[in-house]
Amino acid sequence: MGYTVAVVGATGAVGTRMIRMLESSSLPIDRVRFLSSKRSAGKMLSYKGRPVEVELTTEDSFAGVDLALFSAGGSTSAKFAPYAVREGAVVVDNTSYFRQHPDVPLVVPEVNAHTLKDHHGIIACPNCSTIQMMVALEPVRRKWGLERIIVSTYQAVSGAGQSAINETERELKEVLNDGADPRSVQANILPAGGDKKHYPIAFNALAQIDVFTDNDYTYEEMKMTKETKKIMEEPDLAVSATCVRIPVLYSHSESVYIETKEKAAIADVKAAIAAFPGAVLEDDVSNQLYPQAINAVGSCDTFVGRIRKDLDAENGIHMWVVSDNLLKGAAWNSVQIAEELHRQNLVRPTEELKFKLQ
Amino acid sequence: MGYTVAVVGATGAVGTRMIRMLESSSLPIDRVRFLSSKRSAGKMLSYKGRPVEVELTTEDSFAGVDLALFSAGGSTSAKFAPYAVREGAVVVDNTSYFRQHPDVPLVVPEVNAHTLKDHHGIIACPNCSTIQMMVALEPVRRKWGLERIIVSTYQAVSGAGQSAINETERELKEVLNDGADPRSVQANILPAGGDKKHYPIAFNALAQIDVFTDNDYTYEEMKMTKETKKIMEEPDLAVSATCVRIPVLYSHSESVYIETKEKAAIADVKAAIAAFPGAVLEDDVSNQLYPQAINAVGSCDTFVGRIRKDLDAENGIHMWVVSDNLLKGAAWNSVQIAEELHRQNLVRPTEELKFKLQ
Structure with a gap:
């Protein structure tokens, strides 16, 4: 009864650390999906000692995904995060793309975890600095x-x-x-x-x-x-x-x-x-x-x-x-948001699709 | 009719640059003396293409010196600058030792060259930052x-x-x-x-x-x-x-x-x-x-x-x-002070010995 968690940008400096943070996380995780651009698709990464193949990110990548952690640049988030939300995933986005959107909580869990309850499918992780x-x-x-x-x-x-x-x-x-x-x-x-x-x-x-x-x-x-x-x-x-x-x-x-x-x-x-x-x-x-x-x-x-x-x-x-x-500034803060979403029982499909597909 | 200029701490990061700055300076220089601690005494340095031997700094090093540029640490300035003044030299000190002394102008020539006229034998070059x-x-x-x-x-x-x-x-x-x-x-x-x-x-x-x-x-x-x-x-x-x-x-x-x-x-x-x-x-x-x-x-x-x-x-x-x-922050500002002292006709023995010998 655990989550399927996708990491978008899995081979990057932040993505690889998100995977390490997920490995040691208290989140109930049944399955991980590692997504990337064409350049890195097909590479093998490891998760808890087992090999996981990196898949190309497409509009159809998010079926069955509960939590999607994005860290592949603003344009990738802009393009694919709405598809993830449409498929019922909750997105934790580590890029700047959605941070100032009024429907997107911008969260440092120690500071404003209370704003997570207002999410509409996307939560933004602030800038590292x-x-x-x-x-x-x-x-x-x-x-x-x-x-x-x-x-x-x-x-x-x-x-x-x-x-x-x-x-x-x-x-x-x-x-x-x-x-x-x-x-x-x-x-x-x-x-x-x-x-x-x-x-x-x-x-x-x-x-x-x-x-x-x-x-x-x-x-x-x-x-x-x-x-x-x-x-x-x-x-x-x-x-x-x-x-x-x-x-x-x-x-x-x-x-x-x-x-x-x-x-x-x-x-x-x-x-x-x-x-x-x-x-x-x-x-x-x-x-x-x-x-x-x-x-x-x-x-x-x-x-x-x-x-x-x-x-x-x-x-x-x-x-x-x-x-x-790369940790509190990105990977850890994102996984920490995911843990907090779970704790508050907020990992669930949103009723309204507030983010238009391009 | 030019000056004899001594550089104390001649082999250091600042001292070597003071020598380069003196080579291209408009100061009328007849002779240079390069002084150092025991560790570097005897080394050969070059001035305008000619070899100059580095001498050990002693209380008697400053006879005949008109301008002495110090950059060998505060304790060296504390110890030897008063001897240089006693011998009739004007000291430009690049250490922090005399900077807050009320009789010592602290000079960035572009800013407060007018304070040089009040010197009593020692002018301090401020901290690089x-x-x-x-x-x-x-x-x-x-x-x-x-x-x-x-x-x-x-x-x-x-x-x-x-x-x-x-x-x-x-x-x-x-x-x-x-x-x-x-x-x-x-x-x-x-x-x-x-x-x-x-x-x-x-x-x-x-x-x-x-x-x-x-x-x-x-x-x-x-x-x-x-x-x-x-x-x-x-x-x-x-x-x-x-x-x-x-x-x-x-x-x-x-x-x-x-x-x-x-x-x-x-x-x-x-x-x-x-x-x-x-x-x-x-x-x-x-x-x-x-x-x-x-x-x-x-x-x-x-x-x-x-x-x-x-x-x-x-x-x-x-x-x-x-x-x-090392240049405007130290060597150049010191040589620039020396040039300004010359321009204002202030390279001359001080009447009173305000700085006590230890």
Whole structure:
């Protein structure tokens, strides 16, 4: 009496981790289906030690599927998620395509699992950089309120997929082993696969993630702004982001500045974060303890440290937030949503088909 | 009738670049003296194509020296700079040791060259991360005033010296070529040579530069706060920093948020920065033009881009500031101070010995 769970984009950096997360999940799973594009269809993946062949994603792929986890890019979700819903599946979508749709809950389970009950077949998993910031800030918002957020990110290349990881490693080897000038190595993907120019990331910091919007912020930056307001249900919360890619493979780090509505003592902020599910306080500068990207890899938690008062603003607080962008930032948050849907008995066909087929 | 110029710490990452900057300087130089610790004394360096032997730094090294550029660590400056002054030299010190001394001008020539005339034998060169921020923000401060600064840095390992560069390259090779786990590579220097624990920088981001002060900020962060106020002569300017080391060898990048006193149009801010000496505007997101660390290497300029309004604060502006930390951040700013001292006819023995010998 378990579920049939489909993973769309099963061979990608996030998809492979979704499979690992499903293997160790408490979800009752009878069957898994691994779907991909033509390029990867036919490959063999493993699930709980047994081989599973990757199938081509088609409009007919979702018959009998109860839960479909999508992580194959926005256009794939746009094209196939409505078919999954039509077949009675509940979709957990890890792309940005449906995130701002009014009928789509945008969920970080620790923060707003209560919004799942309003789903119409599709639930969106927020952007990686947003999720970890929500885990760190929600305990602060609940106790003292939030007036504003200014965040500068230090994002890993794996957020741009396995090909960006490969590109980064190749570029670094060309510089380190072959003596190439970092300016002359060939870049094909970063900073944004869909943009015109590509720049090396080896020994560089690229202040562009995703393409630019018409207000001179990138889509990545605007995702942090819009998704934060939707998840926290705080339309008036001030949020501005600067999103930067650095030569790190896994785990995003964030320098986060907030102003609270009520004045908060730092010791109390630390205690609130430490008590919040999914958050781990790593903050003891006398012992040089603070979150580090390499230490967060493989963990589903969000690590928070360097919590300290702004030197001038009465209610200003700075902190350093680190999490594995492929796990809590994507695969784990998606599977966690699926678990929460199951717990709330919400894995069921929706009555109305709110999402039109193209 | 030219100067005798000594470089203390001549074999270091900054010292070698000071020598290159002196070679192309307009200063009238008759003779150079390259000084170092015991470890490097006797080595041969080149100056304008001729070999120069590196000498051990002693209390007697400065006889006949007109200008002494120090970049061998705070303790070396503390010990030997007063002897240089006693011998009639003017010291340009690239360490933090004298920066907050009331008799020591702290100088970014484009910003406050007028303070040089008050020197008493020692002029301090600010911290690398401060200097480039000053070049970017001084044109804004002059036209609209500054209320506050929040900065998150993306700093290159070369700021911690040649040994940190070597450590970073070794760690990256161990991970990339030998398949080492980034968590298990041996670290001996970063995040701070003088601190107890050392962490890998390969594929990591370390939210610690220098050791921690008693307010939970690091010394590096407090340098940005204190030096900004002194250089800009704005004791009430609000400045809070988060200083982070990333796996980049050369050039610091900074995500800078400011609030101006008067409201400023973004186009006017861009024009003011573009017109400021030492600053280069690289800001055209429609063509993906923004400053990049790898492009700044070898340049004496500070590159500024991603200039945009905060999404909420009326007078809030974000920008991205990049410069070669070893050049404008250290070697070039020091030589530039020396050039400015010459231009203002200030290379001369001081009447009073304000700096006591130990």
